[in-house]
Amino acid sequence: MKITRISVWAVMLPLSKPYWLSGGRLKFEAIDSTFVRVDTDEGLSGWGEGCPWGHTYLPAHGPGLRAALELLAPALIGKDPRALDAINRLMDVTLPGHPYAKSPLDVACWDLLGKASSQPLWxxxxxxxxxxxxxxxxxxxxxxxxxxxxxxxxxxxxxxxxxxxxxxxxxxxxxxxxxxxxxxxxxxxxxxxxxxxxxxxxxxxxxxxxxxxxxxxxxxxxxxxxxxxxxxxxxxxxxxxxxxxxxxxxxxxxxxxxxxxxxxxxxxxxxxxxxxxxxxxxxxxxxxxxxxxxxxxxxxxxxxxxxxxxxxxxxxxxxxxxxxxxxxxxxxxxxxxxxxxxxHLNEQPGVGIDPDPALLGDPVAVYGGKQ
CATH class of the missing domain: 3.20.20.120 (Enolase-like C-terminal domain)
Structure with missing residues (x-):
């Protein structure tokens, strides 16, 4: 199994009401999430999501995550997503640090491993x-x-x-x-x-x-x-x-x-x-x-x-x-x-969720060729 394409969506998630933390010095009204879909030459796709809690909570933010994917995603094309340790070593060599940007790719590969094995991640x-x-x-x-x-x-x-x-x-x-x-x-x-x-x-x-x-x-x-x-x-x-x-x-x-x-x-x-x-x-x-x-x-x-x-x-x-x-x-x-x-989690393979791309809007980036 080889990765052939990685698609990226930016999805703004508004909160149901404003949220304050850290003694009220930090306020949040929406969070910027990034969905990724990793496609393979065997017709299986895995999904991941990375969502910093705003840009004042940690040294992380949505646009930064997607900028890092410009470097990380092309490096994974042609690799076996089921080799999780190798995938993570490659990401760490390609871009030291920036762990929050690597998370959705790692999760998508776990999702693929579960689907390929017909097993839930737990x-x-x-x-x-x-x-x-x-x-x-x-x-x-x-x-x-x-x-x-x-x-x-x-x-x-x-x-x-x-x-x-x-x-x-x-x-x-x-x-x-x-x-x-x-x-x-x-x-x-x-x-x-x-x-x-x-x-x-x-x-x-x-x-x-x-x-x-x-x-x-x-x-x-x-x-x-x-x-x-x-x-x-x-x-x-x-x-x-x-x-x-x-x-x-x-x-x-x-x-x-x-x-x-x-x-x-x-x-x-x-x-x-x-x-x-x-x-x-x-x-x-x-x-x-x-x-x-x-x-x-x-x-x-x-x-x-x-x-x-x-x-x-x-x-x-x-x-x-x-x-x-x-x-x-x-x-x-x-x-x-x-x-x-x-x-209560069930026996669905992988993460157990398949997002509908129609609900996410148009991808903001696609890396690699056809599935």
Whole structure:
């Protein structure tokens, strides 16, 4: 099997309502997604999606992803998409870094491997039966009353785990948010307080040593070293996210004792191949992990859920579904969807979603010849 053509679509995904994080300093109203289809000489096609969460959240953005594909896609023409490690080595030689741009190509090759083998991806990732995956709400920064109201709305949809966005220089406001949400949360539900790197270490120490809550605190500071310094001096478990871009970053976090858990996001680390390596490392050192993507439609969510569904229960935390925040659905009726707080994957081969090109519009680029 050889790759003959790679087609690229740019799809703007508006959010159903404006979204604030990092203490309200970052606002999002739409996200720029890129779909790729990898065609082969055997008539099979694989799909991938890469969707940074805007352009202020991470060093990644939609136009940058598509610019990188101008270099990456031609290099893959004529290669066997099922040789995942070789594909990833070739991409790393062709363009060092830029992992977010490689993710949709890697996912499309995994999709092809699954389709060629008539197997769902969760089976390749190490399980004989996919676990039901708990879903994680994402609660935008607001007043305590606004955030509690959003949590209650999420609870009505089956969510039992919530990610409450806090952070900023006003540590008194964050103490108020944490205490109010902790007091209002039912005993059957859990919350992670996600700072999205908005605190300086000093503010983090003031807040976390003042509150009664012992819930997860996610990405308290900008850097790994800052977060590690905080982790050593607070009673709450620390979850890291935005400062982890590579396997080396995860190894450094473990060496520093900087966290007890991590977010594993394929689009951030370069695709499912590298996300699986990080997941397996996390298992070996005893981390708990939220396995979810940075953004995108139900396609990006579902591709990542295959990895989550194959992760042992003791290490698997809930997964966020970006598509639940979208005003439009480019893959209607397909993929993993919230069913009263859980997602159940099936036996469909590959990712299990085949986007309709007619719903994506005209391709913005096509590399290679005819299928």
């Amino acid at each position: 089976r390749f990732f190490g399980t004989d039966e996919p676990a039901p995956i708990a879903v994680n709400s994402s609660i935008s920064t607001g007043t305590p009353d606004e955030m509690i109201a959003d949590i209650r709305t999420a609870s009505e949809k089956g969510y039992r785990t919530h990610s409450a966005k806090i952070g900023g220089s006003d540590f008194a406001a964050d103490i108020e948010r944490i205490e109010a949400i902790s007091a209002a949360l039912p005993k059957s539900e859990q919350v992670t307080f996600d700072v999205n790197r908005a605190w300086t270490p000093g503010v983090a120490l003031q807040v976390l040593n003042a509150v009664k809550a012992r819930d997860w605190i996610e990405q308290p500071c900008e850097t790994l070293d800052q977060s590690a310094a905080v982790s050593a001096k607070v009673p709450q478990p620390i979850m890291l996210d935005e400062c982890l871009h590579s396997f080396q970053d995860h190894l450094d976090a473990w060496r520093l004792g900087a966290c007890q858990g991590v977010k594993v996001k394929p689009n951030r680390v370069g695709g499912l191949t590298k996300a699986r390596q990080i997941r397996d490392f996390g298992l070996s050192v005893g981390w708990q992990m939220h396995i979810e993507d940075t953004g995108g439609s139900a396609f990006a969510d579902t591709a990542t859920l295959h990895l989550a569904a194959s992760t042992p229960e003791a290490n698997r935390l809930a997964s966020w579904l970006c598509h639940a925040h979208l005003a439009e659905d480019p893959v209607p009726g397909q993929g993993g969807r919230n069913q009263n707080g859980l997602v």
